[in-house]
Amino acid sequence: MYKIFVIEDDRKMASIICQYFKKYGYEAQYAIDFDMIKQDFLDYRPDLVLLDINLPAFDGFYWCRQLRRLSNLPIIFLSARASEMDQVYAIENGGDDYITKPFHLEVLLAKVKGVLRRSYGDYAIPLNQNILEVDGLFFYRDRNTIQLNGQKVECSPKEFRLLICLAEHVENIVSRDKLLEAIWDEIDFVDDNTLNVNIRRGRRRLEDIGITDAIQTVRGQGYCLKKSWGPV
Numbered sequence: 001m002y003k004i005f006v007i008e009d010d011r012k013m014a015s016i017i018c019q020y021f022k023k024y025g026y027e028a029q030y031a032i033d034f035d036m037i038k039q040d041f042l043d044y045r046p047d048l049v050l051l052d053i054n055l056p057a058f059d060g061f062y063w064c065r066q067l068r069r070l071s072n073l074p075i076i077f078l079s080a081r082a083s084e085m086d087q088v089y090a091i092e093n094g095g096d097d098y099i100t101k102p103f104h105l106e107v108l109l110a111k112v113k114g115v116l117r118r119s120y121g122d123y124a125i126p127l128n129q130n131i132l133e134v135d136g137l138f139f140y141r142d143r144n145t146i147q148l149n150g151q152k153v154e155c156s157p158k159e160f161r162l163l164i165c166l167a168e169h170v171e172n173i174v175s176r177d178k179l180l181e182a183i184w185d186e187i188d189f190v191d192d193n194t195l196n197v198n199i200r201r202g203r204r205r206l207e208d209i210g211i212t213d214a215i216q217t218v219r220g221q222g223y224c225l226k227k228s229w230g231p232v
Contacts, residue, residue: 001026001027002026002027002047002116002120003027003028003029003044003045003047003048004018004021004026004027004028004029004046004047004048004049004112005028005031005044005046005049005050006029006031006049006050007030007031007050007051007052007055007063008030008031008050008051008052008078009034009054009055010052011030014030014031015030016105017050017105017108018030020108020109021109021112024109029044029046034055034056034057034058035057037063037066038066038067038070041070042070045143045154046073047073047074047116047119047120048073048074048075048076048115048119049074049075049076050108051063051075051076051077051078052077052079053079053081053086053090054079054080060079060090061089061090064077064090064095068093070142071143072130073119073142073143074096074115074116074118074119075094075095075096076095076096076097076098076111076112076115077095077097077098077099078099078101078103078108079098079099079100079101080101086098097111099111120138120147130142132167132168136149136229137167139160139163139164141160141164144157144159145160146160146163146205146209147209148209148210148229149209151208151209151210153205153208153209155205158194158198159198159201159202159205161183162179162195162202163202163206163225164182165178165179165182166179166202166215166223166224166225167225169225170227171224171227173221173223174222174223174225175221175222176192176195176222176223178222179195180192180194180195183195183198199223210229211228211229213226213228214226214228214229
């Protein structure tokens, strides 16, 4: 279920948009305190943002730049400002699309579906260095999230670093020492027991998206990520 964050100071419009998307199976939430947009964004961890330009204190261009420092997720501008320069400025500041108000909700839904497909689904082309793809299994580094066939799960930082290390060497044995280096964070002491715990947790995260028996133990050598999910 994709999560949509609506940053719109017209509370009635924001509520209508959220209710409309919920009707079609999305999660949706709108900003209430415009001094807390960044924190609300980090807490909610949306998959897509709908962003107005004319906002209290700072405009949408500013917030688009701020969110781009945190994530590469899709951002669609919604604005009554119809000039070409506004649209150009929106794209130059990190927006993915621009819809002029007033608009039909059906058109907005179609736009959102298209952007989500390109970003996460059937048409996704993971050229960005923040995304690793292995036969349809996606690793989103900016969100510590893995996804397969529309199912996704968020991992802890250590779990994610371990899974990324295995995925970067898929079908090959990765030594315990290399995996320990991958999850070392200079704050917590990492030992063999920490590795064992995170291997178990990594297996559970994969099981959460339907992948079983993928992380195999190679006695005396390390671990290997086998493509048990097969090519997609």
